[in-house]
Amino acid sequence: xxxxxxxxxxxxxxxxxxxxxxxxxxxxxxxxxxxxxxxxxxxxxxxxxxxxxxxxxxxxxxxxxxxxxxxxxxxxxxxxxxxxxxxxxxxxxxxxxxxxxxxxxxxxxxxxxxxxxxxxxxxxxxxxxxxx
Amino acid sequence: xxxxxxxxxxxxxxxxxxxxxxxxxxxxxxxxxxxxxxxxxxxxxxxxxxxxxxxxxxxxxxxxxxxxxxxxxxxxxxxxxxxxxxxxxxxxxxxxxxxxxxxxxxxxxxxxxxxxxxxxxxxxxxxxxxxxxxxxxxxxxxxxxxxxxxxxxxxxxxxxxxxxxxxxxxxxxxxxxxxxxxxxxxxxxxxxxxxxxxxxxxxxxxxxxxxxxxxxxxxxxxxxxxxxxxxxxxxxxxxxxxxxxxxxxxxxxxxxxxxxxxxxxxxxxxxxxxxxxxxxxxxxxxxxxxxxxxxxxxxxxxxxxxxxxxxxxxxxxxxxxxxxxxxxxxxxxxxxxxxxxxxxxxxxxxxxxxxxxxxxxxxxxxxxxxxxx
Numbered sequence: 001x002x003x004x005x006x007x008x009x010x011x012x013x014x015x016x017x018x019x020x021x022x023x024x025x026x027x028x029x030x031x032x033x034x035x036x037x038x039x040x041x042x043x044x045x046x047x048x049x050x051x052x053x054x055x056x057x058x059x060x061x062x063x064x065x066x067x068x069x070x071x072x073x074x075x076x077x078x079x080x081x082x083x084x085x086x087x088x089x090x091x092x093x094x095x096x097x098x099x100x101x102x103x104x105x106x107x108x109x110x111x112x113x114x115x116x117x118x119x120x121x122x123x124x125x126x127x128x129x130x131x132x
Numbered sequence: 133x134x135x136x137x138x139x140x141x142x143x144x145x146x147x148x149x150x151x152x153x154x155x156x157x158x159x160x161x162x163x164x165x166x167x168x169x170x171x172x173x174x175x176x177x178x179x180x181x182x183x184x185x186x187x188x189x190x191x192x193x194x195x196x197x198x199x200x201x202x203x204x205x206x207x208x209x210x211x212x213x214x215x216x217x218x219x220x221x222x223x224x225x226x227x228x229x230x231x232x233x234x235x236x237x238x239x240x241x242x243x244x245x246x247x248x249x250x251x252x253x254x255x256x257x258x259x260x261x262x263x264x265x266x267x268x269x270x271x272x273x274x275x276x277x278x279x280x281x282x283x284x285x286x287x288x289x290x291x292x293x294x295x296x297x298x299x300x301x302x303x304x305x306x307x308x309x310x311x312x313x314x315x316x317x318x319x320x321x322x323x324x325x326x327x328x329x330x331x332x333x334x335x336x337x338x339x340x341x342x343x344x345x346x347x348x349x350x351x352x353x354x355x356x357x358x359x360x361x362x363x364x365x366x367x368x369x370x371x372x373x374x375x376x377x378x379x380x381x382x383x384x385x386x387x388x389x390x391x392x393x394x395x396x397x398x399x400x401x402x403x404x405x406x407x408x409x410x411x412x413x414x415x416x417x418x419x420x421x422x423x424x425x426x427x428x429x430x431x432x433x434x435x436x437x438x439x440x441x442x443x444x445x446x447x448x449x450x451x452x453x454x455x456x457x458x459x460x461x462x463x464x465x466x467x468x469x470x471x472x473x474x475x476x477x478x479x480x481x482x483x484x485x486x487x488x489x490x491x492x493x494x495x496x497x498x499x500x501x502x503x504x505x
Contacts, residue, residue, distance in 0.1 A: 076259045
């Protein structure tokens, strides 16, 4: 995504998604003292000031909430399907839902990573019953 | 608290591309000064979110208000309620005797549609817009607590009905639940008539110490807080805990509880916002706030009317102007000057404003004010 005409491109401040043995993973951190998982970089744990260790969190988790945004935003045509996903043992991550935006996923739906969107956002899809 | 609201003023709210921020501020300030029966103040506190640099000085010098301390604050939607809070604190500290508080925003010159979350922030960069942020709270409530579309719509129906009687409101048209639910889907489950509109406006109040005269409205307490971390271990929707904690401090300082409050102006930028806020203020248990509008508890004529002005949904939501506009309404209500939308016998009023949007925190800022006897 580029910035507005005449302005430099936006910095990419999103959490870092990297290839992993099982597909994609969030390259995050965990606090050595309070064990809080973090998606964003920082000099120390923002909750307890403890030291941080890097940790990979596979893109697998549970939907906290999701919606279909049906109006466009700058650089983002509508509709888009968004979800907050609580990664297993990891942080809450804002992602998009794979496939054509149709219906939101209910809270509690188990999801897994499904690649990256054309904008570079992590995509999630519901895990079929038989694969859970 | 030894602070009183001496006077209040407001421009009309709505899409006013032909008006400048200066002209809107001028309308609001002149009305507030006349209402307070003063023509000078000691200091000015201004709240604006996307405001133009120097907006206060450029406007106020033409009214002869210049060469005095002017402080401009930004805290998203709570910007001017925060300015009110700081003005009250400065008065309490004895720094000033009479202070002008202004809220102003001109959104039509900045946006044409849904407000994005700041695009340099990680969630804004990932495509999150404010309607989607609130919609996910609504979706979470539907999935966990069984909040219904009818309960969401009832908030919009109520606030639009209230706004019919507000000559400053952007939308002065009543709507039915069927219309609300049939309006265009913006972010599931929130439809267009459940989302506040882009708006331009300004509001102002004069606050000061005690003086002779019965029209001044006592400020019982103001509380201000910013959001703690919000993430994987936050079971509640964003903003809930921040409102609850801020309100608890305001209640304690004022020596009142939610049961003592006769009239409220709260942050209904989206229908779900009013529901969550009223729960956090203690009016209903978590997950049960959807019944309040549908059962008539918060309707004009009900036990605790909420947003008699029409709220953000009907009055419009020029971000920086909203907080002081809420105070303007409560002042009118407590003085018995609200005309056809008057809450009978209102003695204690509550204002709550929630500013949100920074990913990872439980809201940018919240202010809760208690005014009245």
